[in-house]
Amino acid sequence: MTKLYCLPHAGGTPAGYRTWIKALAPEIEVVPLQHPRPSDDEPLSLQEAAESVVEQCETDEDFAFFGHSLGAVIAFEAVRALSGPPRRLFVCGSAVPPVEASRGRDLRSLPDREFLQEVARLGGLPPEIHADAELRQEFLPGLRADYTLAETYEYHEGPPIPCPVSAFRGLSDGHVDKDGLRRWGEFTTADVTAREVPGDHFPLRTSATFLHRAIRKDLAA
Incomplete structure (x- = not known):
């Protein structure tokens, strides 16, 4: 059995993978993870968040990572921090790490209303959150902390990771195009598989x- 450690998008939680546990059983054991988030009292780099993720994993067993958006970059940095590679890295909705690090946004410093409007415009606010003021306020601290992780991320050159990569994007996702997905092949010594899906x-x-x-x-390949 392969353990699949799953990391959420900015503002997301492990609960987003709850239905995956039953859907992928029994061949794959889905283990949703929550990366740590920075605060005013405890600054945190994305690489430090990735190292914390590694500490939550049982890396002496058969395992893989799945990360969505911000979670994909954290998963990539987690693989770099490992002493041994996972079976495979799955990334969804993310350009390659140097591109993500160079986006040059500074949304995290905006007032709440403007911040949420800009995140929604970029497609990063789930519809159910956008429609509910109470949910937005609950969602906001984690979202702002995750944008701090993303916007302060500094990519450091290093050797390609030694595991295959499977990269996904939604067909109407403006965050990354198919050529951007294929670029994940530049960051692994193994193969890369790029797929577009509805959404x-x-x-x-x-x-x-x-x-x-x-x-x-x-994972069966």
């Missing part, structure tokens, strides 16, 4: 069945 920046909601099928196929 936008959140294909985990609209194309979970497709993702599950692809995950099973790639």
Whole structure:
């Protein structure tokens, strides 16, 4: 059995992978993880968050990573921090790390209303959160902390990771195009598989069945 450690998008939680546990059983054990988040009292780099993720994993067993958006970059840095590679790295809705590090945004410093409006415009605010003021306030601290991780991320050159990469994007996701997905091949010594699925920046909601099928196929290869 392969353990699949799953990391959420900015503002997301491990609960987003709850339905995956049953859907991918029994061949794959889904283990949703929460990366640590920075605060005013405890600054945190994305690499430090990735190292904390590694500490939550049982890396002496058969395992893989799945990360969505911010979670994909954290998963990549987690693989770099490991002494031994996972079976495979699955990334969804993310350009390659140097591109993510160079986006040059500074949304985290905006007032709450403007911050949420800008995140929504970029497609990073789930519809149910956008429509509910109470949910938005609950969602806001984690989202702002995650944007701090993303916007202060500094990519450091290093050797390619020694495991295959499976990269996904929603067909209408403006965050990364198919050429951007293929660029993940520049960051691994193994193979890269790029796939487009129906949906936008959140294909985990609209194309979970497709993702599950692809995950099973790639882990069985």
